[in-house]
Amino acid sequence: MTNEIMDRNNLMRNWFNNDSWMNNFPSIFDNNFPEDSTLKTDIKETDKDYEVHVDMPDFNKKDIDINYENDVLTISGHRDSFNDHNDKNGDMIMSERSSGRYMRQYHLPAVDSKSIKATYDKGVLEVNLPKLEKKVESGHHIDID
Structure with missing residues (x-):
């Protein structure tokens, strides 16, 4: 299923990239859709967290804001990264910096929500989500009635 979705996305991307009208679209509008508009994430899983x-x-x-509920980690934030730099003549040619509300959600099951810890340093948010301890049940004898 995932591969089918990726194939469809690649097909659409190729169609737009190869379309002559899109290739001739004025480049001044390209900056309205910054490529870096999502929160880039790395997730590592170990036996413990x-x-x-x-x-x-x-x-x-x-x-x-960080929230964990129903096996879903939600990270959101608001950023105002710039002020209006136009002078009285409106001489700003281009602005690539963005502001606004950002949010990502991650399905991470079986987490001990009371032990989640987060730090933020040099523009990187790190969240550690310890897994719930699995109870290993030892076998037991079952009588037949």
Whole structure:
């Protein structure tokens, strides 16, 4: 299923990239859809925990919200990364910096939600989600009635 979705996405991307009208579309509009508009993430899983690293440059720690509910980690934040730099003549030619609300969700099951820890340093949010301990049941004898 995932491969089918990826194939469809690649097909659409190729169609847009090869379409002559899209290739001639004025480049001044390209910056309205920044490629870096999502929170880039690395997730590592060990036997004991999940480690989530999210690039969140220029966010203030107080503007980041982390929530874990129903096996879903939600990370959101608000960023105002720039002021209006136009002068009285409106001489700004281009602005690639973005502001606004960002959110990502990750399905990470069987987490001890009371032990989740997070740190934010140099634009990277790190969240450690310890897994619940699996109870290993030793076998037991069952009588037949």
